[in-house]
Every structure is written in C-alpha cells, then in structure tokens.
Amino acid sequence: xxxxxxxxxxxxxxxxxxxxxxxxxxxxxxxxxxxxxxxxxxxxxxxxxxxxxxxxxxxxxxxxxxxxxxxxxxxxxxxxxxxxxxxxxxxxxxxxxxxxxxxxxxxxxxxxxxxxxxxxxxxxxxxxxxxxxxxxxxxxxxxxxxxxxxxxxxxxxxxxxxxxxxxxxxxxxxxxxxxxxxxxxxxxxxxxxxxxxxxxxxxxxxxxxxxxxxxxxxxxxxxxxxxxxxxxxxxxxxxxxxxxxxxxxxxxxxxxxxxxxxxxxxxxxxxxxxxxxxxxxxxxxxxxxxxxxxxxxxxxxxxxxxxxxxxxxxxxxxxxxxxxxxxxxxxxxxxxx
Ligand SMILES: [Ca+2]
Ligand SMILES: [Ca+2]
Numbered sequence: 001x002x003x004x005x006x007x008x009x010x011x012x013x014x015x016x017x018x019x020x021x022x023x024x025x026x027x028x029x030x031x032x033x034x035x036x037x038x039x040x041x042x043x044x045x046x047x048x049x050x051x052x053x054x055x056x057x058x059x060x061x062x063x064x065x066x067x068x069x070x071x072x073x074x075x076x077x078x079x080x081x082x083x084x085x086x087x088x089x090x091x092x093x094x095x096x097x098x099x100x101x102x103x104x105x106x107x108x109x110x111x112x113x114x115x116x117x118x119x120x121x122x123x124x125x126x127x128x129x130x131x132x133x134x135x136x137x138x139x140x141x142x143x144x145x146x147x148x149x150x151x152x153x154x155x156x157x158x159x160x161x162x163x164x165x166x167x168x169x170x171x172x173x174x175x176x177x178x179x180x181x182x183x184x185x186x187x188x189x190x191x192x193x194x195x196x197x198x199x200x201x202x203x204x205x206x207x208x209x210x211x212x213x214x215x216x217x218x219x220x221x222x223x224x225x226x227x228x229x230x231x232x233x234x235x236x237x238x239x240x241x242x243x244x245x246x247x248x249x250x251x252x253x254x255x256x257x258x259x260x261x262x263x264x265x266x267x268x269x270x271x272x273x274x275x276x277x278x279x280x281x282x283x284x285x286x287x288x289x290x291x292x293x294x295x296x297x298x299x300x301x302x303x304x305x306x307x308x309x310x311x312x313x314x315x316x317x318x319x320x321x322x323x324x325x326x327x328x329x330x331x332x333x334x335x336x337x
Contacts, residue, residue: 011058011059011060012042012056012057012058012059013057013058013059014054014055014056015055015056015057016052016054016055017052017053017055017078017079018078019031019046019051019052019053019071019078019079020051020078021076021077021191021192022048022051022076022305024048024303024304024305024306024308024317024318025305026305026317026318027048027076027317028046028047028048029046030074031044031046031053031071031074031076032046034073034074035053035055035067038057038062038066038067038070039061040057040058040059040060040061040062041055041056041057041058041062041067042056042058043055043056044056048305051079053071075192075318075320075321164301165301165310165313166183166297167181167217167219168219168294168297170217170219170294171217171218171240171245171246171249172215172216172217173205173209173215173216173217173218173246174208174209174212174215175215176215177212178209178212178214178215179213179332179333180311180312180329180332180333181214181215181217181311181312182214182216182309182310182311182329183217183219183309184216184217184218184219184309185219185220185294185298185301185303185306185307185308185310186218186219186220186221186306186307186308187221187223187226187229187232187233187306188222188229188232188233188236188252188253188256188259189222189223189226189228189229189232189256189259190223190226190229190306190307191256192306192307192318192319193306193307193319194253194256196319196320197250197253198253199319199322200319200321200322200325201216203322204216204322204325207326208329213329213333218249219298220236220237220291220294220295221294221298221303221308222295223305223306228260230288230291231259231282232252232259232264233287233291233294234285234286234287234288234290234291235252235264235265235267235268235278235282236248236249237287237290237291238281238286238287239271239278241277241281242273242274242277242278244271244272244273247271248267248273251267251270251271252264252267255267261282264282265279265282302315305317305318307319311325311329311332314328314332316328
C-alpha cells in the first residue's frame with residue numbers, strides 16, 4: 001500500500017517553464033486553459049508578467065513533449081531555457097476545517113502586518129482563498145508567486161460593445177459598407193503582430209477584404225518596452241497623411257528588425273513619399289498625441305497586449321490562425337443574413 005503511494009508520488013511531477021512571447025493576461029489564461037485540458041495535468045498556472053508556467057502533472061499520463069507541443073499549438077513557444085526547475089513537491093493543504101493551520105495563518109498575518117504593507121496584502125489574498133474554500137499550495141517560491149498572479153490571469157478581459165470600440169480616425173482597408181469590421185490594436189515591433197501580418201492577414205485579405213465582406217482598421221498600441229514602436233507608429237501616421245498608410249505599414253512589418261529613425265525615413269523615401277514633409281511630420285512629434293489617444297482608447301477597451309482584435313464586438317487576442325478569424329467572421333456574416 002505504502003509502495004503504491006510512493007509510486008504515485010514519484011509519478012506526480014512539478015515543473016516550471018519559460019514561455020516566450022506572452023504579452024497579455026488573456027494569452028496566459030488561454031495557455032492555462034489549454035494545458036489544463038490535457039490528460040494527466042493536475043494543475044497549471046501561467047504568468048504573463050514572468051512569461052512562466054508552473055505545471056503539476058502525472059508523468060505516466062503525459063510527457064514533456066506533449067506539453068511542449070500543446071503550448072506550440074496554442075501559439076507560443078517554450079523558451080530555449082526550457083524546463084528550468086524541478087523542485088520538490090511539498091504541498092501544504094489548508095482547509096477551512098483545519099482550525100490550527102487557519103490560526104497559524106492568522107498569526108502570520110498579524111506579524112506580517114508589522115513587517116510591511118505588501119506582505120500583508122499578499123496574506124490577505126491567501127486568506128481570501130481559504131475563505132472561498134480553495135486549497136492553497138504554498139511551498140517553493142515560484143509556486144507562491146504564481147498564485148498571486150494567476151487570479152489576474154484568469155480574469156477575462158472586458159468585452160466591449162460594438163458602440164464602444166470605435167474606428168476613430170484610423171486607417172481603414174476594405175469596403176466602407178463591409179458588414180464586418182476588424183479593428184486591430186497593434187504595433188510594428190511586436191513579433192506576434194508580425195506573425196499575424198505574415199501568416200494570417202494575407203488570407204483574411206484574400207477571402208474577406210477583397211470580397212467586400214470585411215474592412216480592416218489599424219489602431220496603434222505601441223508597448224513601452226519596444227524601443228522603436230512609438231516612433232514607428234508615428235511614422236505610419238505620417239505616411240497616412242500622404243495617403244500611403246498601408247504600403248508603409250507593410251514595409252515596416254517586412255523590416256521589423258530595422259525600425260530606427262533613419263530607416264523609418266528611408267522607407268518613406270523608398271515608397272515615393274514627400275521626404276521633407278514626412279521627416280518634418282516625424283521629427284516634430286506631430287502624431288504623438290494621435291498614437292497616445294489610440295493607446296488610451298485601447299486600454300479603455302480592455303486591450304492589454306498586442307495584437308488584439310475586435311471583430312465587430314468580439315475580442316480575439318494574439319496571433320491566432322486564420323481559422324480562428326474565419327470562425328468569428330463567418331458567424332458575424334451569418335448574423336447579417
Ligand atoms: Ca486614432
Ligand atoms: Ca492611429
């Protein structure tokens with residue numbers, strides 16, 4: 001009997017992995033859901049802030065390759081650092097019906113109150129979980145950290161209504177009367193935005209934009225940790241001023257590795273724009289406020305990462321495959337009928 005339970009323990013493994021490219025809460029929630037759906041996964045928590053996942057699984061039912069493949073299927077990559085940790089499983093289960101542990105927790109809470117505000121807040125979160133009847137796992141620094149982030153990951157982004165997500169004054173490609181509008185919040189330095197541009201957008205363009213069913217709106221959401229994203233967005237608006245937004249937009253995604261000011265100016269010249277006018281627009285910061293407005297609007301709509309799309313009122317996050325867009329677009333087109 002004891003042997004059997006030892007065997008079971010051996011089978012259950014904990015791993016912490018680095019996942020590349022998650023830029024939003026809902027991306028992490030999606031990975032988490034995907035992993036949890038796998039047979040043999042006992043628990044999965046994903047933090048987009050740390051780009052990490054913490055997984056507990058039964059190694060007799062699921063192996064690393066399957067997990068790795070699942071993450072790739074969802075659209076992300078286990079980083080080259082790969083499986084970085086295999087810490088010992090020591091789980092302290094705290095339940096409401098165990099008053100001793102609950103009292104210890106309360107005592108710790110009191111001590112922590114005097115240590116600092118942050119730690120107190122953390123413990124309060126734990127207590128809240130206990131009150132909700134949730135089993136707390138607290139051992140191993142990482143597991144604890146994940147726990148704090150996980151509830152935020154799981155909160156679903158606000159679903160804005162059709163009226164709320166506006167096209168503003170931003171560039172539109174496609175028929176004015178198209179029944180479906182895709183509003184993209186994106187930027188030029190983000191690798192997943194590039195992936196959407198290269199792998200998915202051509203199919204949307206071919207099947208829906210050219211056929212008058214969909215119009216595509218591009219709004220700016222430059223992430224602060226991308227050094228050139230703000231200026232690149234401004235440059236694209238300067239190109240729009242001269243009627244060449246989409247050509248310039250394509251050029252930037254085709255040259256994502258070179259988005260410094262000189263390159264931005266060179267691309268304008270290559271596309272036959274009035275260089276003096278373009279440079280003056282870019283250098284003067286004329287479009288700064290426009291980009292900031294897009295960013296503020298996006299944040300208000302619940303955008304927390306790029307690329308984020310609103311297909312009519314439906315939010316789609318990340319560089320999803322064409323099929324994901326197709327499904328929502330078709331659903332919207334059928335509503336029109
Ligand atoms: Ca705008
Ligand atoms: Ca804009």
